[in-house]
Amino acid sequence: MAQFDHHTEHFAQRWRETYAELRGGCPVAHTDAHGGFSVVTRYEDVRRVLHDPKTFACGRELEFSNAPGERTGGVTVPVNPVRMGMMEMDPPDSQAYRRLLAPYFSPKAIKDYRPRLAEIVSWMVDRVIGSGRIDFVDDLSNPLPALVSLDYFGLPLERWEAYASALHKAAYREKGSARAVGEVLADLRATVAHRRALVARGDSEQPETVLDRLLGAEVNGVPLTDELVTEMMFMLLNGGIDTSTALIASMFGYLGAHPERRAELAADQSLVPTAVDEMLRYFTPGTGVARTVTAPVELGGVSLRPGDRVLLALGSANNDPDVFPEPDEIRLDRDNNSKHLAFGSGIHRCLGAFLAPAEMTVLLEEVLRRMPDFAIDESKVIRYPTIPLVNGYIAMPASFTPGPTVLTGFDARLPVRAATPATELVS
Numbered sequence: 001m002a003q004f005d006h007h008t009e010h011f012a013q014r015w016r017e018t019y020a021e022l023r024g025g026c027p028v029a030h031t032d033a034h035g036g037f038s039v040v041t042r043y044e045d046v047r048r049v050l051h052d053p054k055t056f057a058c059g060r061e062l063e064f065s066n067a068p069g070e071r072t073g074g075v076t077v078p079v080n081p082v083r084m085g086m087m088e089m090d091p092p093d094s095q096a097y098r099r100l101l102a103p104y105f106s107p108k109a110i111k112d113y114r115p116r117l118a119e120i121v122s123w124m125v126d127r128v129i130g131s132g133r134i135d136f137v138d139d140l141s142n143p144l145p146a147l148v149s150l151d152y153f154g155l156p157l158e159r160w161e162a163y164a165s166a167l168h169k170a171a172y173r174e175k176g177s178a179r180a181v182g183e184v185l186a187d188l189r190a191t192v193a194h195r196r197a198l199v200a201r202g203d204s205e206q207p208e209t210v211l212d213r214l215l216g217a218e219v220n221g222v223p224l225t226d227e228l229v230t231e232m233m234f235m236l237l238n239g240g241i242d243t244s245t246a247l248i249a250s251m252f253g254y255l256g257a258h259p260e261r262r263a264e265l266a267a268d269q270s271l272v273p274t275a276v277d278e279m280l281r282y283f284t285p286g287t288g289v290a291r292t293v294t295a296p297v298e299l300g301g302v303s304l305r306p307g308d309r310v311l312l313a314l315g316s317a318n319n320d321p322d323v324f325p326e327p328d329e330i331r332l333d334r335d336n337n338s339k340h341l342a343f344g345s346g347i348h349r350c351l352g353a354f355l356a357p358a359e360m361t362v363l364l365e366e367v368l369r370r371m372p373d374f375a376i377d378e379s380k381v382i383r384y385p386t387i388p389l390v391n392g393y394i395a396m397p398a399s400f401t402p403g404p405t406v407l408t409g410f411d412a413r414l415p416v417r418a419a420t421p422a423t424e425l426v427s
């Protein structure tokens with residue numbers, strides 16, 4: 001097999017076959033691409049690495065005695081231009097920051113947010129329901145995670161289109177997307193500073209948000225700087241927006257191509273949460289995460305040394321037949337018990353692992369109710385050309401029988417829960 005490279009179009013077109021070959025023949029395979037790393041493809045190996053954060057680190061600027069002066073690390077290959085908050089830290093720091101955020105993402109917190117989530121979903125469907133036409137990417141899968149994230153985190157809701165577009169385009173490396181992400185970061189920085197000033201003046205009437213929590217927090221007795229709060233907010237947005245966008249589009253793509261499965265779900269909506277979990281397994285929107293080896297270790301029969309980089313192929317682990325019988329089959333009632341690794345596992349397991357499925361469940365139920373006969377125009381469906389981080393879609397137009405609006409209280413133009421910063425979005 002040619003050298004493995006998850007940044008190529010060839011990989012995007014043949015990732016399932018590529019992983020099946022590697023799992024069967026060379027489950028920890030070295031490649032020289034991007035400075036050299038090993039791709040880990042079997043479920044048990046991937047899980048073992050995720051559960052051994054001491055030997056397999058997430059930090060970005062690690063230095064080893066066998067390569068003095070060289071720095072390596074991070075959870076992507078190659079390293080991301082922007083540090084991803086605690087996702088790219090190791091214990092004890094990673095856990096200290098995680099503890100600040102965890103209460104906002106518990107099952108109870110997400111359950112309490114569900115009525116608001118349902119309003120956002122109905123508002124989005126209202127925007128297209130009368131026309132009988134929809135693009136599942138532009139009209140649903142891209143807006144929903146952005147609206148929910150900004151609303152839930154306490155960021156300016158009316159900016160959702162700019163945030164959604166920048167993070168979505170960055171995922172498939174569209175030209176100009178790096179600049180757009182830079183603008184989002186600048187906007188976040190301004191929002192953080194503005195909000196800090198408001199809270200300091202005692203001028204804020206809005207209920208405490210995720211952003212406020214970070215602004216008021218201390219770690220090891222030291223308050224978080226604006227720069228670190230900005231980084232943490234960026235982590236939340238980057239972690240949650242395009243991964244969810246990708247899964248939602250994949251889910252509707254599948255149900256569009258399989259009307260009989262869609263009818264099954266519409267007839268028995270109690271199957272929806274399990275179906276969403278199975279889609280997460282099968283499509284694995286976040287394709288892989290990286291680690292750096294900190295001590296000599298053997299993995300899948302291969303010896304690894306400190307400083308070696310490994311890419312954990314989550315998409316491969318989730319399709320490993322040793323763990324998921326007939327993995328190429330989507331079984332809407334497959335009882336995974338969330339055994340899949342779409343959200344990672346261990347101490348860095350996705351913080352949005354309750355929020356994201358809630359978004360997908362509420363949305364799928366609404367679409368099955370209000371536009372059950374949607375028909376996707378397959379000739380106009382466009383996938384991401386490359387899938388180094390996220391596996392998703394650029395376009396997925398469809399038609400359906402028009403219906404009435406339901407009009408909820410939600411309006412994305414109104415900053416209902418969010419702070420309103422003083423500066424305008426740089427553009």
Ligand code: HEM
Pocket residue numbers: 058075086087088094098105235236237239240241243244247284285286289290314341342343344345347348349350351352353355356
């Ligand atoms: C389908 C949607 C999603 C997928 C597939 C996904 C996937 C992942 C994966 C694989 C990791 C583990 C990273 C690692 O081990 O290095 C992770 C971590 C994380 N995700 Fe998600 N994610 C999704 C949605 C979200 C949402 C909605 C949020 C927003 C709250 C979010 C925030 C995070 C954060 C903050 C982390 C880092 C946790 C830590 O380091 O302790 N994700 N996600």
